[in-house]
Amino acid sequence: SQQGEEDPQALSIQEGENATMNCSYKTSINNLQWYRQNSGRGLVHLILIRSNEREKHSGRLRVTLDTSKKSSSLLITASRAADTASYFCATDAGTNAGKSTFGDGTTLTVKP
Amino acid sequence: NAGVMQNPRHLVRRRGQEARLRCSPMKGHSHVYWYRQLPEEGLKFMVYLQKENIIDESGMPKERFSAEFPKEGPSILRIQQVVRGDSAAYFCASSPHRQETQYFGPGTRLLVL
Numbered sequence: 001s002q003q004g005e006e007d008p009q010a011l012s013i014q015e016g017e018n019a020t021m022n023c024s025y026k027t028s029i030n031n032l033q034w035y036r037q038n039s040g041r042g043l044v045h046l047i048l049i050r051s052n053e054r055e056k057h058s059g060r061l062r063v064t065l066d067t068s069k070k071s072s073s074l075l076i077t078a079s080r081a082a083d084t085a086s087y088f089c090a091t092d093a094g095t096n097a098g099k100s101t102f103g104d105g106t107t108l109t110v111k112p
Numbered sequence: 113n114a115g116v117m118q119n120p121r122h123l124v125r126r127r128g129q130e131a132r133l134r135c136s137p138m139k140g141h142s143h144v145y146w147y148r149q150l151p152e153e154g155l156k157f158m159v160y161l162q163k164e165n166i167i168d169e170s171g172m173p174k175e176r177f178s179a180e181f182p183k184e185g186p187s188i189l190r191i192q193q194v195v196r197g198d199s200a201a202y203f204c205a206s207s208p209h210r211q212e213t214q215y216f217g218p219g220t221r222l223l224v225l
Binding site for chain 2: 031043044088102103
């Protein structure tokens, strides 16, 4: 079963608007990470949130984690055209600690 | 501190040939992970290695694929007798410890003709 499923699959917004992406997972986790991938490029790590944390901020990014609902959200405030990319969540689960399980990502398009 | 290095960045092979992908982790990182990404999909875990040891290879195909992380030198992902379905981007990541942030390399894009 897929661990780490992003929602929506695609999101298109205007520059300056906020973008919210959600991630759901199925089993208990040690931590959850969000990554960005520009088309045809490698992954850039954004934020790691541990299972005992509820919220983390980094610049215009805000990540929340609700372990009771097995879900996380990534909020990008005041979006810019440069934020256009695919965003992935990755979970590091208990008994398989070490490897990360990725969803298929949310493709965000920010129109100037 | 250089990031994770992967080479080659692009690799073209004909069916039946061998592909060798290299990954040099960040300095001080002894944990290496390999992932495969098909077009329009997320990354799929293949194998997790720590120096000279395979910790988890649950994502590796049973045949033709192997990985190593020797005491000296880069980690190598080897694909023997490649088939068209092996065409994908292969990413390597490294971390200093288990359950820590994984830093990704730029990937190797393998094309099998």
